[in-house]
Amino acid sequence: MTIFKLKIGENKIENMSITIKKMNLKDYEKIKDNLKKDFDDFWTPTVLESELKNKNSKYIVAKENEEILGFAGIIILPDDVEITNIVVKKEERKKGIGKSLLEKIIEISKETKRNIISLEVNEKNLVAINLYKKFGFEKVGQRKKYYNGTDDAVIMSRKI
Numbered sequence: 001m002t003i004f005k006l007k008i009g010e011n012k013i014e015n016m017s018i019t020i021k022k023m024n025l026k027d028y029e030k031i032k033d034n035l036k037k038d039f040d041d042f043w044t045p046t047v048l049e050s051e052l053k054n055k056n057s058k059y060i061v062a063k064e065n066e067e068i069l070g071f072a073g074i075i076i077l078p079d080d081v082e083i084t085n086i087v088v089k090k091e092e093r094k095k096g097i098g099k100s101l102l103e104k105i106i107e108i109s110k111e112t113k114r115n116i117i118s119l120e121v122n123e124k125n126l127v128a129i130n131l132y133k134k135f136g137f138e139k140v141g142q143r144k145k146y147y148n149g150t151d152d153a154v155i156m157s158r159k160i
């Protein structure tokens, strides 16, 4: 996969030099013990490890001076691309890193020759929903009580 290097032009991030590149198992080793504390309780480390080893998945990581500030991944399915994960370190949020990761994920998805990129998000996760809307994702469905048997999942997608 291409290695991306970018300086993000957002005001809030102008003093940071963020590099986005392919995520590998070494990156995973660095963060796996503190995933929940530093990032979120979205997945267990084992699931993330198996995703990184899955040949149909592609993961990217945002770093500043080798510190991992966020990561995101997709899985390439026969008919579409699904975003499996996008997460930014808790104290680094609202600086534009999520936007940069999503932008790169969409760019990578273009290489897959699929037409649609989709995802599932908790209906209460308005921050993520706003982020996806900003990139042209629209609600296309809903899964009732998908999260913990209580919260609905919103399915969103856009053309690649």
Ligand SMILES: CC(C)(COP(=O)(O)OP(=O)(O)OC[C@H]1O[C@@H](n2cnc3c(N)ncnc32)[C@H](O)[C@@H]1OP(=O)(O)O)[C@@H](O)C(=O)NCCC(=O)NCCS
Binding pocket: 039, 040, 042, 085, 086, 087, 088, 089, 092, 093, 094, 095, 096, 097, 098, 099, 100, 119, 120, 121, 122, 125, 126, 127, 128, 130, 131, 134
């Ligand atoms: C969702 C997440 C990745 C966003 O990362 P981030 O780096 O904070 O996002 P950015 O700073 O790039 O902001 C991107 C957009 O998200 C939305 N956003 C960010 N913080 C927000 C907040 N507190 N309230 C509402 N919208 C917000 C805005 O639309 C924002 O765009 P803007 O700054 O132009 O208004 C981050 O909050 C996160 O890691 N959340 C936990 C994991 C998660 O829920 N992932 C999504 C799973 S589907």
